[in-house]
Amino acid sequence: MYIEQGYRGEIGLWKFFVIPLAFMGFMVFNYVITVNSPVSVEDTMQQLIAQMGSNIVLIFLLLPLAAGLLVVLGWTYLVHRQSITSLTTSRKKVDWKRVFFSFGLWSVLTLILTGIDIYASPDKYVLNFDLAKFIPLAIIAIVLIPMQTSFEEYLFRGHMMQGIGILAKNRWVPLVVTSTLFGLMHIANPEVEKLGHGVLVYYIGTGFFLGILTLMDEGLELALGFHAANNLITALLVTADWTAFQTNSVYKDISEPALGWDVLIPVFVIFPLLLWFFSKKYGWKNWKQRLFGKVMTKEEFATLTHEESSLA
Numbered sequence: 001m002y003i004e005q006g007y008r009g010e011i012g013l014w015k016f017f018v019i020p021l022a023f024m025g026f027m028v029f030n031y032v033i034t035v036n037s038p039v040s041v042e043d044t045m046q047q048l049i050a051q052m053g054s055n056i057v058l059i060f061l062l063l064p065l066a067a068g069l070l071v072v073l074g075w076t077y078l079v080h081r082q083s084i085t086s087l088t089t090s091r092k093k094v095d096w097k098r099v100f101f102s103f104g105l106w107s108v109l110t111l112i113l114t115g116i117d118i119y120a121s122p123d124k125y126v127l128n129f130d131l132a133k134f135i136p137l138a139i140i141a142i143v144l145i146p147m148q149t150s151f152e153e154y155l156f157r158g159h160m161m162q163g164i165g166i167l168a169k170n171r172w173v174p175l176v177v178t179s180t181l182f183g184l185m186h187i188a189n190p191e192v193e194k195l196g197h198g199v200l201v202y203y204i205g206t207g208f209f210l211g212i213l214t215l216m217d218e219g220l221e222l223a224l225g226f227h228a229a230n231n232l233i234t235a236l237l238v239t240a241d242w243t244a245f246q247t248n249s250v251y252k253d254i255s256e257p258a259l260g261w262d263v264l265i266p267v268f269v270i271f272p273l274l275l276w277f278f279s280k281k282y283g284w285k286n287w288k289q290r291l292f293g294k295v296m297t298k299e300e301f302a303t304l305t306h307e308e309s310s311l312a
Contacts, residue, residue, distance in 0.1 A: 002090045002218040003171060004301045006162030009082030011298060016163025019075055020155060023068070027185055034188045041190040042242050054246055055136050058235075059144070061244070066147035072154045087158050089219030098217070098282075102225030106274075110233045114251075124255040128239065133248035141235045141247070149227040156182045156207070157214045157223050165295045171215055172292045179207030186244075194242040195259045205267030212275060215291055216284045 006016070034041060048057050076082050088094050118125050156178045164174035183204030186192065192199055210223040235245045240253040278284070296304070 001296070001301070001304075002214065003162050003165035003174065003295050005086040005090055006082070006166050007298045007301050008086045009076070009080035011166075012080075013163060013167055015075075015080045016159060016166070019072060020160050020163075023155065024181065024185075027188070031188045034193075041188070041193050045190060045246055046241065049246060054248055055133070055140055058137070058140055058245065058247060062140075062144040062148050065151045066144050069147045069151035069154065072151060072159055076154075076159065087154065087162070087220075088224075089221060091219060095219065095221050098219070098221035099225040102222040103229040104225075106226045106229040107233050109270075110229065111237070114237055118251065121255075124253055125238070125251045126254055127250070128248065128252040129250045130248060134236075134250070137248045138236060141232055145232045145235060146228040149231050150224055152182070152185075153210070153220055153224050153227055157210055158220055161211070161214065169295050169297075170293070171290065171295060175208070175211045175215060175291065179211045180204055182207035182210070189244045190242050191244065191257075194257050195263075198259045199263055202263045202267060205271065209267070209271040209275070212291065213278065216275070216279065216287065217282060218290075222278060 009015070037044070039047075045057070052060075073084055073087075076087050077084060085092075085094060160178050160181075161174045164177055165171060168174060183200050183206070186203040187197075187200065210227065213222045213226070214220055231245070235247050236249055238251045238253055239245065239247045239249040240257070242257055284290075
């Protein structure tokens with residue numbers, strides 16, 4: 001009953017949409033500015049890095065989103081009067097074991113898959129490691145990237161998922177809407193400018209994967225861990241001149257980027273395998289109900305929770 005946790009606040013559906021609409025408005029504005037700029041995103045990034053250094057640029061990229069996490073959590077607690085726990089999970093308390101397991105699993109898999117690619121195509125990569133530059137990067141990334149990814153999870157899979165679900169009274173509409181918007185949020189990224197809009201299949205597909213994780217597991221824990229691992233390990237391990245995170249990472253990808261199967265394999269092979277693995281580990285049942293079923297009314301939810309508390 002993750003979506004129904006939204007009833008635990010002072011309901012007033014407008015409270016669910018102020019921050020998402022403001023954020024999406026900002027993203028649309030950013031996209032309009034980007035596509036109408038005479039300078040490419042890649043060139044702009046290179047100029048900024050030359051002037052300030054990649055670590056400072058990374059801080060400027062991450063700080064607004066890290067601050068966004070505090071805004072979402074503060075709004076939830078102070079305005080919506082909903083606990084952070086109920087925004088995070090349907091369990092009585094946040095299951096940190098799930099967060100760290102998901103983080104560790106995807107970190108290890110990312111290291112293995114990247115290592116295989118480097119071994120198979122050594123001409124695509126150059127060793128970029130510089131300890132004096134890497135240590136500040138690691139500190140910045142470890143502090144700010146989990147805040148950035150948590151902001152996106154709490155906004156899309158938390159705040160918006162619960163609000164849209166309560167409004168639509170079902171589960172598939174919030175899954176489709178939040179996953180699509182999550183993917184489109186990346187439309188101004190330099191990767192999209194370089195590879196074309198086809199790469200949005202990966203971003204939207206990742207949104208669906210994280211949304212299914214959330215609905216099937218009835219909480220954000222697995223999505224929080226996966227997303228943090230994905231961005232953090234990538235920022236520390238491999239960089240390129242055409243990616244959103246251009247860092248002093250261990251390796252640098254110097255190949256000419258092209259849209260290929262590497263965009264589709266995660267979405268249609270790796271993510272389904274991960275969902276199967278998580279389903280076995282956590283005993284997920286009734287996929288149809290959890291992904292497409294109805295959302296309880298506030299009265300039904302109140303009655304059920306009252307009965308549960310009476311039995312306890």
